[in-house]
Amino acid sequence: MDVVTAEEMRAFDRDTIGRLGIPAIALMENAGRAIAEEVIALCRRRGAGGVGGARSDGAGAAGRGAAPARFSVSADAALTLAAAGGEHWLVLAGKGNNGGDGLAAARHLREAGIAVTLVYAAAPESLAGEAALQRDAAAAMGIPAVVYGRDALDLAAGSGIVDALLGTGSAGAPRGAYAELIAAANASGRPIVSADIPSGLDADTGETHEPCIHAALTVCLAFLKRGLVQYPGAAAAGRVVVRSIGIPAVLARESGVRVSLLTPEVLATRLRVDLSRHRSPEGHKGTYGHVLLAAGSLRMSGAGLLSARAALRAGCGLVTWALPEKLLPYMIGSAPEVMLAPVTGGDGEWNAGTAAEVLRLSASRDCIALGPGLGRFEGDTEWLRRLWEETDSAMVIDADALNILADAEYRTWSRRHPVILTPHPGEMARLAGVSTAEVQRDRIGLALSYAVQQGVILVLKGAHTVIATPEGQAYINITGHPGMGTGGAGDVLTGIISGLLAQGLEAVQAAAFGVYLHGLAGERAAGKRDNPAALIAGDIIEAL
Numbered sequence: 001m002d003v004v005t006a007e008e009m010r011a012f013d014r015d016t017i018g019r020l021g022i023p024a025i026a027l028m029e030n031a032g033r034a035i036a037e038e039v040i041a042l043c044r045r046r047g048a049g050g051v052g053g054a055r056s057d058g059a060g061a062a063g064r065g066a067a068p069a070r071f072s073v074s075a076d077a078a079l080t081l082a083a084a085g086g087e088h089w090l091v092l093a094g095k096g097n098n099g100g101d102g103l104a105a106a107r108h109l110r111e112a113g114i115a116v117t118l119v120y121a122a123a124p125e126s127l128a129g130e131a132a133l134q135r136d137a138a139a140a141m142g143i144p145a146v147v148y149g150r151d152a153l154d155l156a157a158g159s160g161i162v163d164a165l166l167g168t169g170s171a172g173a174p175r176g177a178y179a180e181l182i183a184a185a186n187a188s189g190r191p192i193v194s195a196d197i198p199s200g201l202d203a204d205t206g207e208t209h210e211p212c213i214h215a216a217l218t219v220c221l222a223f224l225k226r227g228l229v230q231y232p233g234a235a236a237a238g239r240v241v242v243r244s245i246g247i248p249a250v251l252a253r254e255s256g257v258r259v260s261l262l263t264p265e266v267l268a269t270r271l272r273v274d275l276s277r278h279r280s281p282e283g284h285k286g287t288y289g290h291v292l293l294a295a296g297s298l299r300m301s302g303a304g305l306l307s308a309r310a311a312l313r314a315g316c317g318l319v320t321w322a323l324p325e326k327l328l329p330y331m332i333g334s335a336p337e338v339m340l341a342p343v344t345g346g347d348g349e350w351n352a353g354t355a356a357e358v359l360r361l362s363a364s365r366d367c368i369a370l371g372p373g374l375g376r377f378e379g380d381t382e383w384l385r386r387l388w389e390e391t392d393s394a395m396v397i398d399a400d401a402l403n404i405l406a407d408a409e410y411r412t413w414s415r416r417h418p419v420i421l422t423p424h425p426g427e428m429a430r431l432a433g434v435s436t437a438e439v440q441r442d443r444i445g446l447a448l449s450y451a452v453q454q455g456v457i458l459v460l461k462g463a464h465t466v467i468a469t470p471e472g473q474a475y476i477n478i479t480g481h482p483g484m485g486t487g488g489a490g491d492v493l494t495g496i497i498s499g500l501l502a503q504g505l506e507a508v509q510a511a512a513f514g515v516y517l518h519g520l521a522g523e524r525a526a527g528k529r530d531n532p533a534a535l536i537a538g539d540i541i542e543a544l
């Protein structure tokens, strides 16, 4: 599924109206109808009644072959509510096209028998274009309207609220009546259905302004907006339904939209990943590749252990773990499937001299992963530069190896193979030279610009991990669980990605599929605990 910016959305809108000749009012009608259908479905779910006037009778029985087919007729089920009962929805309308969408929805709600009151944020006379046509149509239907600031209003008096205040044309924090209506709607305790995006959300970044609507449901129009898939926007949006309004999906494909949701379909078709993880009947451990891991130090040996075990669970044939020799006696037997390769250094820490040993080990392995539990040491920049420039396979870089990179001018380092960086937001901040808050403010934008600028595959971790490529594509992962915020969960991801690389997946495939599988395993592991707070990183490995 494509994920767009407000600017891209406007271009598709213009293209549909200008090139295809679909009138803007038709798109707005479709938007209004989609919003109304979702509100009606919500009313139906909470018990206002079943579908009225639908099948006359007997169709189900006929379908089972029990009785001969009889005449059957159905009404517009999605826009029908048998018993609207006490439903009374307040439609908050801004003066732009988002408001127009809400006004169109109001007519359909009214048709379904739901009581509706329009609440204009600005004087109705200030509406223009298609929104003004909608205003007039609603007035002609006799839908009651109040103007905020002029008429008395109690938002808690209704049974639900449609938020059609601000959409993709919003700029900065909501001002004046818009801000006051948003705050009052949130305080009303009534379910809020947002048109396109919650008002107060930055459609591109996921940043929520103060105030921002907290919706139960967002009816996103035509294409998923970037701001709806990144936190805190994703939380403000509630459940998101993307509804078609007549803007052809192919426009996004043709114009090369850069961001997609990482669904199984995108993995299978765009990234050509074999989701079945097929094993050949004749396969043997040599078929599935060999990971070299350089990780762990005396106080953080577990990080290496987690990565090594996760790589094996991801399906690679063999894992060799290079570790400071003093650790060796303690690690023996802790993961019998892992091969251990001690490198010189007496104190259980890494040292610059080990680069040659790691390089030698890497010569007969299919990929290399560096960083978990590595620690920092004198000469570590030169150590990493040698591995970066001389290793003859794809590389995954995590944890302290990222901190080494952050202190280096690595853009000038030469390289023969793809590199995958897997920073959490703190590590990303050090890499990009910005604050963590700045990273989180626009995760997709930053991940894309960094990956392109540095020529790396970037996995920006955290809820809804972003995978960005040097070619300027990004994928947003939605598997995962808050329980995964636990020490070592990232080390597990490094292991999974390298385990997939060793099996011959291309670097972007391994990064994206690895993040996806890691999240699925986290969900499964969380589901097995009485309380997901008890989840620890090793559980994720066992759930793979």
Ligand SMILES: NC(=O)C1=CN([C@@H]2O[C@H](COP(=O)(O)OP(=O)(O)OC[C@H]3O[C@@H](n4cnc5c(N)ncnc54)[C@H](O)[C@@H]3O)[C@@H](O)[C@H]2O)[C@@H](O)CC1
Pocket (backbone or CB within 6 Å): 013, 024, 025, 027, 028, 031, 094, 095, 096, 097, 098, 099, 101, 130, 165, 166, 167, 168, 169, 170, 171, 172, 173, 174, 175, 176, 178, 195, 196, 197, 221, 222, 245
């Ligand atoms: N062709 C159409 O009619 C279509 C309309 N669409 C709808 O139109 C929306 C975009 O419409 P617009 O571009 O008219 O913009 P909006 O309706 O999102 O908002 C623009 C209006 O809000 C005011 N405004 C902007 N920022 C504000 C702030 N911070 N505080 C207070 N007021 C502010 C502006 O002065 C302007 O009047 C989409 O989100 C979608 O809902 C889409 O459904 C696509 C098709």
Ligand SMILES: Nc1ncnc2c1ncn2[C@@H]1O[C@H](COP(=O)(O)OP(=O)(O)O)[C@@H](O)[C@H]1O
Pocket (backbone or CB within 6 Å): 399, 423, 424, 461, 462, 463, 464, 465, 479, 480, 481, 482, 483, 484, 485, 486, 487, 488, 489, 490, 491, 492, 493, 518
């Ligand atoms: N709320 C969350 N939802 C989904 N995934 C999460 C969440 N919190 C953390 N994770 C995932 O858990 C992992 C944590 O990695 P990281 O911070 O590097 O941990 P560590 O350094 O201890 O191994 C990342 O893959 C991250 O995406």
Ligand SMILES: [K+]
Pocket (backbone or CB within 6 Å): 098, 163, 164, 165, 166, 167, 194, 195, 196, 197, 198, 199
């Ligand atoms: K809105």
